[in-house]
Amino acid sequence: MELPKDFTAKMQVLLKSEYDAFINSYDHPKAQGLRVNTLKISLADFEKINPFSITKIPWTRKGFYYRAADRPGKHPYHEAGLYYMQEPSAMAAAELLDPQPGEKVLDLCAAPGGKTTHIAEKMGQQGFLLTNEIIPSRARILSQNVERMGIKNAVVTNEAPARLAERFPAYFDRVMVDAPCSGEGMFRKDPEARTEWSLASVKQCAVRQLDILRQAAAMLRPGGRLVYSTCTFAPEENEGVISQFLQQEHHFEIEAVQGYQGFSGGRKEWVEDPAVGIEKTFRLWPHQLQGEGHYVAVLRRTDGEEPGKRKYVKPMSDPKLLKSYLRFAEEHLSEVPMGEFLLFGDQLYLVPKEMLALEKLKVVRPGWHLGTIKKNRFEPSHALALALTSEQVQYRWSLSKDSLDVLAYLKGESLSANGPKGWYLVDVDGYSLGWGKVSDQVLKNHYPKGLRWASV
Numbered sequence: 333m334e335l336p337k338d339f340t341a342k343m344q345v346l347l348k349s350e351y352d353a354f355i356n357s358y359d360h361p362k363a364q365g366l367r368v369n370t371l372k373i374s375l376a377d378f379e380k381i382n383p384f385s386i387t388k389i390p391w392t393r394k395g396f397y398y399r400a401a402d403r404p405g406k407h408p409y410h411e412a413g414l415y416y417m418q419e420p421s422a423m424a425a426a427e428l429l430d431p432q433p434g435e436k437v438l439d440l441c442a443a444p445g446g447k448t449t450h451i452a453e454k455m456g457q458q459g460f461l462l463t464n465e466i467i468p469s470r471a472r473i474l475s476q477n478v479e480r481m482g483i484k485n486a487v488v489t490n491e492a493p494a495r496l497a498e499r500f501p502a503y504f505d506r507v508m509v510d511a512p513c514s515g516e517g518m519f520r521k522d523p524e525a526r527t528e529w530s531l532a533s534v535k536q537c538a539v540r541q542l543d544i545l546r547q548a549a550a551m552l553r554p555g556g557r558l559v560y561s562t563c564t565f566a567p568e569e570n571e572g573v574i575s576q577f578l579q580q581e582h583h584f585e586i587e588a589v590q591g592y593q594g595f596s597g598g599r600k601e602w603v604e605d606p607a608v609g610i611e612k613t614f615r616l617w618p619h620q621l622q623g624e625g626h627y628v629a630v631l632r633r634t635d636g637e638e639p640g641k642r643k644y645v646k647p648m649s650d651p652k653l654l655k656s657y658l659r660f661a662e663e664h665l666s667e668v669p670m671g672e673f674l675l676f677g678d679q680l681y682l683v684p685k686e687m688l689a690l691e692k693l694k695v696v697r698p699g700w701h702l703g704t705i706k707k708n709r710f711e712p713s714h715a716l717a718l719a720l721t722s723e724q725v726q727y728r729w730s731l732s733k734d735s736l737d738v739l740a741y742l743k744g745e746s747l748s749a750n751g752p753k754g755w756y757l758v759d760v761d762g763y764s765l766g767w768g769k770v771s772d773q774v775l776k777n778h779y780p781k782g783l784r785w786a787s788v
């Protein structure tokens with residue numbers, strides 16, 4: 333593998349006798365992982381139906397290595413949100429953030445959603461997850477992944493960190509900053525990362541990271557935990573950013589948390605003025621474990637001001653507007669999802685509790701999308717389907733993972749059907765995939781056009 337010369341020269345100076353082991357790791361295949369989504373399936377049930385050859389990732393209970401030949405991204409279970417494919421080392425960050433059900437959590441640099449979906453899984457649909465991405469096209473992909481995984485308590489925004497910091501001062505219990513970086517840890521996986529890299533870009537990244545980290549820190553409540561992570565080896569972007577940040581912000585400290593086997597410590601000899609405790613941050617090296625390069629620092633806010641007053645979102649209060657939704661839900665669902673409703677145009681959402689007002693922010697998804705309120709009827713959304721189980725609906729249409737019908741459904745084709753008219757939750761082996769609507773012996777396909785598999 334051809335690596336940038338300035339990069340190898342720098343790593344040789346940093347790693348000294350360890351360099352040979354490090355550089356030899358580039359001759360090995362990249363590690364690939366998937367993480368089971370227990371919002372949709374228990375670990376025990378996944379192990380029963382799992383069609384792939386998988387082995388455990390040591391630092392995350394629900395993470396597994398898979399073999400490239402298995403291609404889990406091309407399986408109907410992927411579309412049903414039973415797992416998220418994520419680089420194994422990247423699974424360390426949400427483990428160390430350790431979010432709890434009921435908390436308020438921010439994922440600031442979140443697309444495509446690896447850490448967000450991991451955080452949401454740990455929160456178990458309880459609490460409020462604000463997941464943000466600055467680039468609009470990437471924010472849409474993030475939003476799709478939130479939907480596919482059946483997450484109900486997340487709000488997706490498309491904002492610059494400084495704009496969120498104005499709105500959410502000292503608000504969150506936990507904050508994830510998976511900062512944009514020079515990507516050295518992804519060289520084995522991503523050829524583009526190798527061509528885009530330069531010594532100058534490392535420096536630019538470090539400046540931007542410090543700025544993002546400061547904005548993120550302003551949104552953490554006193555006593556809260558912040559995780560900063562990158563997928564690069566560059567000390568400037570790792571120990572350097574953390575040390576500079578702690579020199580400026582006296583209400584923060586490095587939290588000494590337990591790592592996992594194969595993790596090693598931050599390197600204080602690689603930066604000027606290292607922060608106290610920098611060796612308690614984590615480095616994941618491709619020659620020391622089965623995963624790509626990653627860095628994770630866990631910080632705690634020790635003190636600081638909390639604003640007295642907050643402006644909360646105003647839920648919709650006109651029950652007339654809910655009429656068609658309630659009629660649909662009573663006819664088709666065993667239990668009507670209730671809570672604080674929000675209408676964005678004709679789109680109906682349930683918003684997480686304790687959500688602050690979203691006015692003037694770029695919001696991609698203000699909560700759990702239930703569907704569209706049309707003149708005299710309600711059309712259920714894909715996000716509603718993906719977060720329901722087959723037991724929660726009146727009508728289900730079950731397909732087996734090996735059937736031709738499941739492929740036809742994912743390609744957007746109609747299926748021949750008998751049964752009463754109405755909306756059917758289509759599932760694969762019992763796990764929801766989307767909607768179909770039966771009338772005149774046909775199940776009309778409502779799998780979203782943008783997600784359909786191409787016909788071959």
Ligand SMILES: C[S@@+](CC[C@H](N)C(=O)[O-])C[C@H]1O[C@@H](n2cnc3c(N)ncnc32)[C@H](O)[C@@H]1O
Pocket residue numbers: 422440441442443444445446447448465466467470492493510511512513540544
């Ligand atoms: C390492 S990636 C995030 C990966 C994601 N956390 C995951 O686990 O799937 C960093 C993200 O930061 C975004 N980003 C770029 N510039 C940014 C900025 N100035 N402020 C905030 N985020 C930025 C990038 O678009 C990118 O999606």
